[in-house]
Amino acid sequence: MAHGESGPVGPAAPEAVMRARLGRECLYVPSCRFGLYLALRHWCEPGGRVLMSPVNDDVILFVVLAAGLRPVQAPLSATDGSLDVDAVPDSVWSGLSAVLTTNLYGHPDPAGRLRERCDRLGIALIEDAAHAIGSEVDGRPVGTFGDAAVFSLSKHAGARAGGFLALADPALRAPLEQARDALLDPVALTAELAYAVRPYAEATVRALRLAPAAWWALRLLGLQEREEIRMPLRSAELQRALASAPSLSGFHSWVRVDMHDYRVAPGRLRWRRIARLLARLDDRLAAHRAGTERLLATRWAAPGSAGARVQPLFRVPLLVHDRDAAVAALARRRITVGYLYDPPLDTYAGERFTDPSPSPANAARFARHALPVDPLRAGPVIDVLGAAGIEPARGLPGD
Incomplete structure (x- = not known):
């Protein structure tokens, strides 16, 4: 069914759900990366500079570059x-065009202070709330501070299909909807089939304990493409791609990684699953909050976590001394650790493609020691780390 359909399996109902949650106009987008590209193109002139987190998915770096902008690591x-x-x-x-938050794993960035700073400078604040659909800052939902915010349906909701671009100014819906539609690829049968079989493919991977045949199936469907935490940078190709910016097409091979349908219009199957899972969102958020609370009470939690407001984190970043040993111990119990962002983006991309952080040590330390675990599996994670003798990270502020 066409992406603009407003019937029972179209975007109107899911957009209304998010509009009610946020009090902001919401536009469906097929992926957060696509939504961020739309926002950056609207608010930033090519050649501008965007402050962002160096501990983030490398895809976001490539989205910023695709928008014709220079990433500046914070x-x-x-x-x-x-x-x-x-x-x-x-x-x-003084040299920025915008600030792009991350709200890493659902832990909020200081959105109120960033909003004040952006207002003084007259620049845009864009919130990446992909991990933070239920998080709050100063009693307000993450995603209600920026000029725009993107939310993911692949994280807490588990729909694995798109998200929303939330707008402070409802008058911008029409031009951004037009810009979205101009960039969308049409509904694709192959993309819908891949979407339909993905849960079964992932179940097969778990059942076969990551057997080569299962990994091959995931790769064939475009669901797993990384050999390491970071994808290969391919510096020479990336340098040539910069000449095409702003353009998604020139950066397609980077932006599409692990999500080949990132700009494909949704079909009936996706709309039905989105509606079903959005209806359960509050229950999922409550479960994430309960698991987060358990994990933040452990000795691997970041210093200062005790007594802090508990957010329904998408992943809880425990801080461990030897992360490789912790990952291996969890893997033996078939608990997969994903969403690792190490090394930081300035180390990964180098000064050729980004301005490095003026104070890189904290990002490097966090990236090296963070163990992002699923709060829905809090009990088994605590048992495994305890039995394996995993030690907390040492020498962190607040120890």
Whole structure:
């Protein structure tokens, strides 16, 4: 069914659900990366500079580059990976076109302070709330501070299909909807089939304990393409692609990684699953919050976590001394650790493609020690780490 359909399996009902949650106009997008590209193109002139977190998915770096912008890596907190507003030099602030938050694993960036700074500078604040659909800052939902915010349906909701672009100014819906539709690929039968079989393929991977045949199936469907945490940068090709920016097409081979349908219009199957899972979202958020609370009470939690407001984190970043040993111990119990972002993006991409953080040590430390675990599996994770003798990270602020 066409992406603009407003009937029982179209976007109207899911958009209304998110509009009610946020109090903002919401536009369906086929992926967060696609939504971020739309927002960056609307609010930033090509050649501008965007402050962002160096502990983030490399796909987001390529989205910023595809929008014709220069990524500028920010200093971070060593305990939760949030943007450290006070550590950004005035010389960096003065040259920015926008700030892009991350809300890593659902832990909020200081959105209120970032909003104030952006207002003083007259630049856009764009919130990446892919991990943070239920998180709050100062009693307000993450995603209600920026000029725009993107939310994922693949994370807490588990729909594995698109998300929303939330807008502070409802008058911008029409032009951004037009820009979205101009960039969308039509509904594709192969994409719908891949979407339909993905849950079964992933179940097969678990059942076969990551057998080569199962990995091959995932790769064939475009669901698993990384050999390492970071995808290959391919510097020479990336340098040539910069000449095509702003353009998604020139960066397609990077932006599509692990999500080949990132710009494909949804079909009936997706709409039905989205509607079904959105109806269960509050229950999922409650379960994430309960698991987060258990994990933050352990000795591997970041210093200062005890007594803090518990967010329904998408993943809880425990801080461990030897992450490889922790990952291996969990893998033996068939608990997979994903969403690792190591090394930081300035180390990964180099000064050729990004401005490095003026204070990189905290980001490097957090990226090296963070063990992002699913709060829905809090009990088994705690048991495994305890039995394996995994030690907390040492020498962090607040120890």
